[in-house]
Amino acid sequence: MRIAVIGGGAAGIGAAGAAKGVDPDADVVVYTADTDVAYSPCGIPYVHGKEIDSFDRLFLATKEQYVATGIDVRYETTVDAIDPRSRTLAVAGEGEASYDRLVIASGWNYAAVDVPGADLDGIYEVKYIREAMEWDKRLDSCQSAVVVDAGLVAMEMVAALCHRGIKCIVVDPAPWPMADVLDPDIVEPVRQAWEDAGVDMQWGNRVTAFRGDGSVSRVETQQGDIESDIVIVGTHKVPNNPLAAAAGLELGSTGGLTVDSRMQTSDPNIYAAGDCTEIPHGVSDIPIQGLTGSHAYAQGKTAGTNAAGGTRHYRPVFVPWGLLAGEWMIGGVSFGETLATALGIQHVVGKAQGITRARYYPGVRPITVKLLAEPGSLRLIGAQMIGGEGIKERADFLAMAVRVGLTVEELATMENVYSPAIGALNEPISVAAQNLLAGL
């Protein structure tokens, strides 16, 4: 049994490990265009921001450790084509390679900034660790940076650039950061923190060209020109599927590979996992893509298990997410008011501001929770949060609450830990639910 994996990110490595776990005798080969596997790209912005002292810390395992697991990783190796009929790959520099089962984990790219000058040097897509190491040196002598679109990576990179004293200019056609998933009232403290840090926020503005002599030095926008040493691309993720498309595999409305619950594509010998796929949203049933490393890893394990002859299913997603943006943690589950409204999903809302520890305990931080419920049934369908701590754990809880259909009444009567150093008398999730009920 020969199992080929295209991609060495969380999905690809998860798939390779799971396949080897199910069938230790299988030949498992991972092709990656990257120089490394088993590092955490999600940590890159925090090294730039000097919260983490070295890129070396982001590596999870050495290449030798991978060899020891019996997984054959081909670094800096590009797959040029998939032939599903002959079950072969065209591998650059190696020629034809056959497979019995294939897992595509080809990941994502930043949505292109489709303007003149997009090929100039000095435009940084935060993604690969070796490139990040080079960019980090360059940031030392950088005075100013334009961040194009305030998506997820921008939330982290603006904080990082501010830490380093680099003047930030955010240019985004949307009206506030991460406008596709975050409600404006929730993200307001982050916007305020950026303003306090001197970030020049140009909402409702759009880049029209990058200019410079070899390297970018000026960003032209609809509202005027901006001198800038570098550009950070913060656009949303798009599935990286030219190979799959050329092979005739079915892609969905998002450009992601369509898969069943076993992560099997339209070809029974080919599985897919991670950001190159699309997955149904558990509430709206709409296919979505661009999830997290945790999702990619779980999908990879599912794909790899099934590719090797085992059985594992992946469920629709409710998407708990969160991140640190400067001093604030923000996060959510499923959708907020903005997205629910855009999707035409009826909802009622309850909101509460609380605190994370006893009011008098050192380190206490504010936390705001907003809950969305289905009218009538009052089942939870989404949440948005901002606070100083405890966002990840609450998002995990609320994602499960949405999945199993908990109602606002149930959340309103939840028990909560009260102990001065770790939790306040009133849990803001419960108070938001009580407020929702009171407002009906």
Next chain:
Amino acid sequence: MRIAVIGGGAAGIGAAGAAKGVDPDADVVVYTADTDVAYSPCGIPYVHGKEIDSFDRLFLATKEQYVATGIDVRYETTVDAIDPRSRTLAVAGEGEASYDRLVIASGWNYAAVDVPGADLDGIYEVKYIREAMEWDKRLDSCQSAVVVDAGLVAMEMVAALCHRGIKCIVVDPAPWPMADVLDPDIVEPVRQAWEDAGVDMQWGNRVTAFRGDGSVSRVETQQGDIESDIVIVGTHKVPNNPLAAAAGLELGSTGGLTVDSRMQTSDPNIYAAGDCTEIPHGVSDIPIQGLTGSHAYAQGKTAGTNAAGGTRHYRPVFVPWGLLAGEWMIGGVSFGETLATALGIQHVVGKAQGITRARYYPGVRPITVKLLAEPGSLRLIGAQMIGGEGIKERADFLAMAVRVGLTVEELATMENVYSPAIGALNEPISVAAQNLLAGL
């Protein structure tokens, strides 16, 4: 309508506020033997430990603010008797006071250390803020302290005493700290931290007498004498119900007042809330007492609402709890292996050690989660945790999971936030559930 409340803790104040909310015209009178209401007794150990710089921080509101709410609080006022037939109270110094509805929120006491010398000076029961202010001065000149029983307050006080450089000797007949609710593997890091801090832990030992000339100076135990400047009582809570017992109200097996879901006692005009009551455990149906301030407050709101003519129900409890013990947070839900075994409750167990952030992110801490499930159905019935952060939020989640009957399969496939600064790739709750399934 005249509503009397006996007790000015979280339950009594919650009841008074809720009653006034339902019926603003009601006369609401709170009798408290204490000098103050509206402070957080739970914060006292952390002021002793100097994490909080002043006892003044623990006050939530001034006496004037209470007057403004229309609640008549009688401080340092003892109720000597309840006559349910005439609906009157015998109030020390005031004579007879009538009521239409009564809420008993008379709280708890430390279980008596029933040995000779228990009335000596120098034996500290951590409970009242004015007393704590005096004790805090005394701790400045204190060299050593014997902690009798390593219950909840001991978990916090040992850390506080260590912070202040006071030699601690723990004498407890149990084999480890909080042995009634915590499993030994879970509490081990705390025990180790105490050992590292030089705490003299005498498990399986029992105090036989306190000796001294007016003030305690020596503690006699089954295993020998200990010289000590003060004694901290860390015994478990017992309901404070001599008044209710004398009035003929029904008490349960724990000594707590039996109440229905409206917090009504055996007398239809009398409600009760907080540590003087007992509440059915949601899994075992066994009545339990000695819950948290959050429980007391919610019960008080229920009792006060119903006393004033409203309708509010309180549910069986699943008891999420947690606290900070030095550098560790410990907590749980429902029961652990030790208590489940003692109660004869069949269970299967899964455990995982994880981390709270990405391995490379500053402030990352270990976290251990142990889950107990019912054999067969695999419904979650309890949890135990120790870690550096995120214990409170996980306990809240798992308490709801037990309440609504989530299974280990559901937890094994939960989604989780992954973002380096706030959450690791793998959520330990999920891994513990996966490990439980793998071990079946």
